[in-house]
Amino acid sequence: MALAALADFLRRMRLDFFLTPTIQRTRVLGCNTSSITFSGDVPKVSNSDTEDALQQASRTLHNKQPVAFPTETVYGLGALALDPSAASRIFSTKGRPPDNPLIVHVSSHTMLRRLLPTTYTIPPIYEILMKHFWPGALTLLFPTDPSLVPSIITANQPTVAVRMPSHPVARALISIADAPIAAPSANSSGKPSPTRAEHVLRDLDGKIQLILDGGACGVGLESTVVDGLNEDGNLRVLRPGGVTVEDLERVLRVELGENGPIPRVLVHKRDYKDEAMEQTPTTPGMKYKHYSPTVPVILACTVSPPPHGTEPTTVQSFLDDVKHRQTSNGGSLKIGILATSDSGLAAQLSAVEGIEWTHYSLGPVADPSIAAQRLFDGLLTLDQAGVDLIVAEEVREEREGLAFMNRLRKAAGDSVWLRM
Numbered sequence: 001m002a003l004a005a006l007a008d009f010l011r012r013m014r015l016d017f018f019l020t021p022t023i024q025r026t027r028v029l030g031c032n033t034s035s036i037t038f039s040g041d042v043p044k045v046s047n048s049d050t051e052d053a054l055q056q057a058s059r060t061l062h063n064k065q066p067v068a069f070p071t072e073t074v075y076g077l078g079a080l081a082l083d084p085s086a087a088s089r090i091f092s093t094k095g096r097p098p099d100n101p102l103i104v105h106v107s108s109h110t111m112l113r114r115l116l117p118t119t120y121t122i123p124p125i126y127e128i129l130m131k132h133f134w135p136g137a138l139t140l141l142f143p144t145d146p147s148l149v150p151s152i153i154t155a156n157q158p159t160v161a162v163r164m165p166s167h168p169v170a171r172a173l174i175s176i177a178d179a180p181i182a183a184p185s186a187n188s189s190g191k192p193s194p195t196r197a198e199h200v201l202r203d204l205d206g207k208i209q210l211i212l213d214g215g216a217c218g219v220g221l222e223s224t225v226v227d228g229l230n231e232d233g234n235l236r237v238l239r240p241g242g243v244t245v246e247d248l249e250r251v252l253r254v255e256l257g258e259n260g261p262i263p264r265v266l267v268h269k270r271d272y273k274d275e276a277m278e279q280t281p282t283t284p285g286m287k288y289k290h291y292s293p294t295v296p297v298i299l300a301c302t303v304s305p306p307p308h309g310t311e312p313t314t315v316q317s318f319l320d321d322v323k324h325r326q327t328s329n330g331g332s333l334k335i336g337i338l339a340t341s342d343s344g345l346a347a348q349l350s351a352v353e354g355i356e357w358t359h360y361s362l363g364p365v366a367d368p369s370i371a372a373q374r375l376f377d378g379l380l381t382l383d384q385a386g387v388d389l390i391v392a393e394e395v396r397e398e399r400e401g402l403a404f405m406n407r408l409r410k411a412a413g414d415s416v417w418l419r420m
Contacts (some may be wrong), residue, residue: 014174018155025339026204027199029053030212031070036168042173053212054169060210066090068186068200069173070214071105071165073137073198073222073242074193074376076183077208078105078173081115084150087182091152093207096189096282101155102182102224103139104162107174113163113179117145121295125228125235125252125263133250134168138243149219154183163223169214185222186211192291192376192383192411195220199380220373221403224248234264240403242372267402291411293383295336297390298322299412302345304394306417313349314419323354323390330354336382338375338392340365345393358385362393368401375404379411 029052033046047052057067064086065078077094080086091098106112109130114198116122122130129138144160154160162180174181185193185209186200188292194200197213204211221404224241226248235252237245248265256262266272323333335358339346341361350357360378361405363370382390392408395401409415 001394024206026201026206026208026211028201028213031169031212031214033168033214036172038168038171039056041110043175043177045172046313051199054093054173054176057173057210057212060179061086061177061179061400065209066088066093067173068197068204068208068211069170069183069196070167070197070217071170071183072167073165074195074217075186075197075211076105076170076181077186077204078181078183079121080177081105081180081182082148082150084152087150087152090182090184093204094184094187094189096184098152099155100184100189100315101157101161102184103152103225104149105170105174105181105183106162106164107171108164111174111180112164115144115149115160115162115190117148123228125233127250128255129226129228129248130164133243133247134164136164137166137172137219139163139223139225139239139241141225141227141238143229159227159229161225167214167217169212171365173212185353190290190292192293192379193222194380195376197372199377202380203277203383213231216377218373220376221400221407227262233261234266237265237267240267242400242403244399245402246399248252252379270397270402291379291407292413293379293390293411295383295387295389297379297392297408297412298416299408299415300345300393301415301417302393302420303396304417310417312419314416317343318416318418319349319352319355333387334358334387336360336385336390337386337392338378338382340364340371340393340395343393345418348420349391350358358382358387362395365395368395368399369403372400372404375407 031050032047035045035050037044060067066077066089068075068077077090079090139161141159141161144154149160176255185202187194195217197211200211219242223245225239227236227238245265252262336358337346337349338360342365360382362374395404395407400419
């Protein structure tokens with residue numbers, strides 16, 4: 001009997017468990033984001049292919065399989081947050097450490113309430129933040145009820161991190177699945193976060209069943225994580241991200257300026273330290289190295305002062321050292337430059353001969369939101385181009401530049417202070 005006929009016979013006789021399973025490529029289903037609108041919390045999808053893609057993704061989630069989907073920040077690898085066995089597949093797929101908690105995504109305030117202890121009252125400061133930044137790139141820490149939220153989500157911490165994404169595909173998927181979805185970035189643990197469907201496919205092809213392609217992510221960096229559960233009433237930014245510190249401070253001034261004291265917005269490692277929390281983090285991105293491509297990344301500091309006792313070096317001396325180290329490995333030297341379009345450093349580097357340069361622009365220095373949006377794509381693009389190392393220039397830690405530098409420092413294996 002021919003193999004095809006034998007396979008068909010076994011399936012008809014319900015004996016197909018004898019068949020050797022075949023490895024299938026991950027499917028990528030396109031979604032027309034403009035076809036998705038919301039009437040209150042209910043999505044309406046006018047495009048039949050997009051509707052079908054969302055329904056397939058929902059069924060995959062309820063079959064306890066993870067799905068990659070776009071958010072406004074980065075692509076997420078989602079699974080049912082309230083099902084421990086489904087959520088565990090996120091960790092096994094990414095190779096994620098079990099003590100690294102997950103962010104839970106909801107599509108409505110009603111769904112948020114389903115996650116929280118029944119006796120918990122959302123504080124006024126959170127109501128203000130949700131009013132201005134939900135849906136959006138802001139994650140808030142809430143008290144958790146272990147009988148509702150599995151410990152695998154919170155890493156046994158007393159809080160759960162929650163946000164409501166603004167990307168229409170993400171929010172529609174959560175609503176159609178009618179379940180909170182836990183979703184870290186859709187990449188192998190430690191690599192740069194994906195901002196395009198092709199980034200996810202390149203990394204996780206064959207490891208997941210389905211990717212929803214909603215185009216490039218608009219923000220490009222993960223959400224801002226805020227802890228407002230402190231007794232002093234201040235807000236602590238545990239991870240800077242798509243909502244800037246300046247945005248938070250502006251909203252607080254507008255809403256509370258005439259009604260009492262305004263909480264301070266404190267940034268972890270800039271305004272305060274908490275070593276205990278770094279060892280047992282309440283939110284992702286605090287303990288482990290992240291965002292690193294396969295080639296080395298050197299952070300070129302041209303704005304911040306060097307540490308005490310460190311003398312800045314010239315561009316030529318820096319490159320002589322790089323060439324010396326690379327020459328010992330043999331072959332010509334290819335360097336990727338990740339810098340703003342009006343960077344004086346990029347111009348000086350490119351003027352040095354004997355090196356093959358590959359540029360990736362981060363946009364004008366005056367607009368750090370473009371640098372933030374392009375950072376991960378730049379790291380992945382230069383990595384894919386086959387460079388030997390990447391030189392990434394720092395930006396000022398203002399507005400989106402704060403989150404940009406938070407990610408770049410974690411991606412870089414080394415730093416150098418250059419005299420311009």
